Amino acid sequence: MWKSRWVKPVIWLVCLTPFVYISWLTWQGNLGPNPPERVEHFTGDWTLRLIVASLAITPLRRLLRQPNLIRFRRLIGLFAFFYACLHFLSYVVLDQFFDFHAMIADVLKRPYITVGFTGFVLLIPLAVTSTVGWIRRLGGKRWQALHRLIYVTAIAGVLHYYWLVKSDVRLPLLYAGLVALELGYRFFTGKLVRKAVAA
Amino acid sequence: MLIRRAADLRYSDITPKSLYLNRRSFLTGLPAAFLAGKELLAPSARAQAAPAPIPNLVKKPNTTGEAISSQQDVTHYNNYYEFGTSKDEPAQLAQKLKTSPWTVSIEGEVEKPVKLSLDDIMKVAPIEERIYRHRCVEAWSIVVPWAGYSLSDLLKKVTPKPTAKYVAFQSLYDRSVMWGPSQAGIELPYVEGLRLDEAMHPLTFVSVGMYGETLPPQDGAPVRITIPWKYGFKSIKSIVKIKFVAKEPPTTWNITNSHEYGFYSNVNPKVDHPRWTQATERRLGEFRRRPTLMFNGYGDQVASLYNGMDLRKYY
Numbered sequence: 085m086w087k088s089r090w091v092k093p094v095i096w097l098v099c100l101t102p103f104v105y106i107s108w109l110t111w112q113g114n115l116g117p118n119p120p121e122r123v124e125h126f127t128g129d130w131t132l133r134l135i136v137a138s139l140a141i142t143p144l145r146r147l148l149r150q151p152n153l154i155r156f157r158r159l160i161g162l163f164a165f166f167y168a169c170l171h172f173l174s175y176v177v178l179d180q181f182f183d184f185h186a187m188i189a190d191v192l193k194r195p196y197i198t199v200g201f202t203g204f205v206l207l208i209p210l211a212v213t214s215t216v217g218w219i220r221r222l223g224g225k226r227w228q229a230l231h232r233l234i235y236v237t238a239i240a241g242v243l244h245y246y247w248l249v250k251s252d253v254r255l256p257l258l259y260a261g262l263v264a265l266e267l268g269y270r271f272f273t274g275k276l277v278r279k280a281v282a283a
Numbered sequence: 284m285l286i287r288r289a290a291d292l293r294y295s296d297i298t299p300k301s302l303y304l305n306r307r308s309f310l311t312g313l314p315a316a317f318l319a320g321k322e323l324l325a326p327s328a329r330a331q332a333a334p335a336p337i338p339n340l341v342k343k344p345n346t347t348g349e350a351i352s353s354q355q356d357v358t359h360y361n362n363y364y365e366f367g368t369s370k371d372e373p374a375q376l377a378q379k380l381k382t383s384p385w386t387v388s389i390e391g392e393v394e395k396p397v398k399l400s401l402d403d404i405m406k407v408a409p410i411e412e413r414i415y416r417h418r419c420v421e422a423w424s425i426v427v428p429w430a431g432y433s434l435s436d437l438l439k440k441v442t443p444k445p446t447a448k449y450v451a452f453q454s455l456y457d458r459s460v461m462w463g464p465s466q467a468g469i470e471l472p473y474v475e476g477l478r479l480d481e482a483m484h485p486l487t488f489v490s491v492g493m494y495g496e497t498l499p500p501q502d503g504a505p506v507r508i509t510i511p512w513k514y515g516f517k518s519i520k521s522i523v524k525i526k527f528v529a530k531e532p533p534t535t536w537n538i539t540n541s542h543e544y545g546f547y548s549n550v551n552p553k554v555d556h557p558r559w560t561q562a563t564e565r566r567l568g569e570f571r572r573r574p575t576l577m578f579n580g581y582g583d584q585v586a587s588l589y590n591g592m593d594l595r596k597y598y
Contacts, residue, residue: 116371117356117567118423181571186560196558247558250421251468251539252368 087152095156099163102130103170120178127171132241132259134164139238139266146273158214161234165211168204196247203240206233238263334496334504337430341411345428347580349566351414352425354494356567361501362419363520364469365454365461377500379460380521385505389440391526392447397440401505405491407440408432412495413488415511417518418550418579420536424564429509430492435483443479443527450482451475451532452508453524469539475519476532476546477510478588486511486584512581514548545598549589550579554598 106126109115115122138160145153180187190197210231212218219227242263246256345351363373366380387404390396399407410430418424438450456472464471481487488509491498498504503520510517516536526532536544543557552562552575563572578585589597 117353117360118370118565120565120570121423178570179572183572186563190560193555194558194560250368251364252466253468254466 092155092159095159099134099160102126102167120174123174123178124171127167127174128245131164131167131171132245134160134167135234135238135241136259136262136266138164139234139263143266143269162211162214165207168207172201172204196244199240199247200244203237203244206237206240210234210237235267238267334492334499336496337410337492339410340430340492340495341409343412343414345414347414347416347426349416349426350568351428352567357425357427357493358499358501360423360567362421362515363501363503364467365456365471365473366501367462368467373501374499377504380455380500380504381457381460382500382505382521385523387506387523387525389437389525391451391528392444393527394442394444395440404437404489404506407489408436410491413509415488415509416576416579416581417509417511417515418564418575420514420516420544420548420556420561422556422559422561422564422575424566424575424579426566427493428495429488429490430495431488431490431509433485434487434489434508435485437489438482438525441527446529447527448479449528449530449532450477450479451524451526451528452477452519452522453526454519455521455523469535473519473535474532475508475517475534476528477517478531479527480588481510484585484588486581512550512578512585514550516544517548547589547594547597549585549594549598550575550577551594551598552577554595 106123110119110123138157141153141157141160145151176182176187180190191201192198210233213222213227213230222230242256242260245259246253249256359374360370361373361377362370363377366373366376383401385401386398387401388396388398409432411432412428412430414426414428416424417427452475454473461471477487488511490503490507490509491505493499493502498507500521503518506522507520508518508522517534531546534544534546536548537546550561555561561575564575565572576582
């Protein structure tokens with residue numbers, strides 16, 4: 085079923101739905117009492133969800149014996165980057181309104197912003213090199229090594245969320261658990277171990 | 284894994300002694316059974332009153348010089364962790380709060396401990412309107428027209444002993460309608476405290492209403508404390524106990540994370556929260572952040588309470 089040419093557009097639309105939804109709420113002036121916070125949390129949530137989804141592809145391919153799932157990984161990864169950009173922009177524009185002095189202080193002084201910003205910056209080279217042309221230019225091995233940066237971003241994203249919450253850490257812990265499962269799978273199926281030995 | 288289960292029987296389920304002793308009369312005559320039956324029903328008679336206009340409210344001018352926040356925002360953006368940890372949950376979940384009957388016990392180091400009903404509380408002093416800035420530790424703020432009177436009017440009724448140095452407050456904790464500590468992430472019941480001179484300060488307020496009406500449950504019905512120069516979490520909601528004590532009492536957020544939340548928790552733009560800046564805040568309804576004022580703009584009235592104190596140390 086994953087081979088159908090309809091699947092990809094459907095996943096594309098599903099990934100776009102949150103953006104349509106938050107745009108609609110914005111248009112309607114229906115973002116609640118604290119609109120900047122609402123947009124920040126909404127786009128942050130979807131960034132994290134899609135990162136978790138993109139990291140699930142490799143384990144699911146093997147566990148479900150569905151190698152074709154790989155066709156959707158770039159799509160999901162790029163949407164994660166899209167929501168990360170919106171998240172970053174909502175911080176720069178809605179929350180801080182281009183107060184660069186305050187933002188630099190935030191990045192340097194606030195661990196949750198430091199890790200969040202780091203995770204975002206690390207996504208940029210991955211988005212840039214997501215094309216077939218770049219895979220060819222870098223060569224499969226190097227490209228793959230570079231794209232392992234997503235593991236760092238995933239951990240940074242979870243920490244970013246965990247450190248932001250005041251006391252009810254159940255959701256951040258859920259994300260932490262999912263990312264731990266996904267990275268743990270890679271580690272214990274030897275993929276990471278073998279590469280580490282080879283390097 | 285420890286799985287907590289509620290006991291099958293609660294104390295309220297136990298047959299009242301009078302009914303038990305009169306069990307034979309149930310067979311012989313209805314009147315006794317009727318009387319006992321009324322007792323049985325009493326616990327479930329606790330109910331919640333919808334916000335109603337406060338009669339004889341003494342209006343006061345808005346001295347904040349700032350626009351009053353929208354009532355819709357103030358009643359739909361709440362931190363009330365017993366009813367959910369997201370901002371929109373309390374407006375829904377707190378509707379289950381039972382506010383009648385209500386009793387506030389004033390006790391501890393006092394000459395005349397009392398238990399006051401809500402009616403008693405409403406009669407302590409004329410109910411006046413006070414428009415206060417309210418600054419949350421999370422760097423958002425609102426301007427609210429509260430209805431109530433100075434806490435000192437209430438505290439004077441019980442004649443504190445010389446040994447009383449602090450006042451401890453406790454919120455209702457009704458597990459049948461509220462979240463538990465494992466969900467809320469804080470110990471419950473919620474507790475707060477003030478130094479005696481802070482509690483007696485005329486700005487420290489007993490709120491029984493807002494926007495000319497009795498309090499909605501999500502904002503701390505039926506009676507709460509409002510302290511405008513401290514971060515919002517000091518302004519404890521739905522209080523059932525006020526206790527005069529000799530030593531600094533434990534406070535909920537300090538128990539949760541003493542590194543981040545101190546006993547004093549005065550609004551202070553110069554002392555950041557370890558995780559975010561306190562120099563600016565977002566007023567609900569405004570787009571740009573605005574600078575946070577020392578003591579939330581009440582420095583003229585309250586700064587002298589902290590003369591000689593290092594506010595970095597006593598955050």
